[in-house]
Amino acid sequence: MEAAERARDLARLLLAESLPRRWAHSQGVGRKAEAVAHLVGDQAEALVRAAWLHDVGYAPDLVRTGLHQLDGARYLRDVAQVDSLVCRLVAHHSCAAIEARNRDLDEQLLTEFPEVDGLVSDALTYADMTTSPDGDPVDVHQRLAEILSRYGNGDVVAESIREASSRIVGSVQTIRALVNGS
Numbered sequence: 001m002e003a004a005e006r007a008r009d010l011a012r013l014l015l016a017e018s019l020p021r022r023w024a025h026s027q028g029v030g031r032k033a034e035a036v037a038h039l040v041g042d043q044a045e046a047l048v049r050a051a052w053l054h055d056v057g058y059a060p061d062l063v064r065t066g067l068h069q070l071d072g073a074r075y076l077r078d079v080a081q082v083d084s085l086v087c088r089l090v091a092h093h094s095c096a097a098i099e100a101r102n103r104d105l106d107e108q109l110l111t112e113f114p115e116v117d118g119l120v121s122d123a124l125t126y127a128d129m130t131t132s133p134d135g136d137p138v139d140v141h142q143r144l145a146e147i148l149s150r151y152g153n154g155d156v157v158a159e160s161i162r163e164a165s166s167r168i169v170g171s172v173q174t175i176r177a178l179v180n181g182s
Helices: 002-015 020-053 068-078 086-090 094-101 106-112 119-129 138-153 156-182
Strands: none
Touching: 002 020, 002 106, 020 086, 020 119, 020 156, 068 086, 068 106, 086 106, 086 119, 094 106, 094 156, 106 138, 119 138, 119 156, 138 156
């Protein structure tokens, strides 16, 4: 998976020095996506690449809107020239459309990056939301509680995660059921 290695290297370049904890998280998400990639068939490579790249929008030089999913996807499309499916997965990972709506950025997000539905989207959410900020495996409910605690009541990220939590848990359950059944 040469493309996956390039994605990992780009994420390392953008995150390792400036945001080492975010880089640790991205490494865990990348590894978890690699472990479940077989579930998504011909979208496996896109899943793994998106997992490595999902949080690059947090890189200080890339922040424009404050919606890291949109900032990262724009960079990947416009500068890194990453393919459309990977950009769309990054743009919409972990129910980003809810936070985009809450930031009044939903029209931009949806116009520039049509949402990806189905198993590949669920798998990316699973990888992200069962990986701690330090890159370790964690229960989805613990991960959601950690995000809410980190951002605090009233923060747009916390409120968006609260609103998205049932969808996030559903995605995790879908992938977990497939992993346990395979």
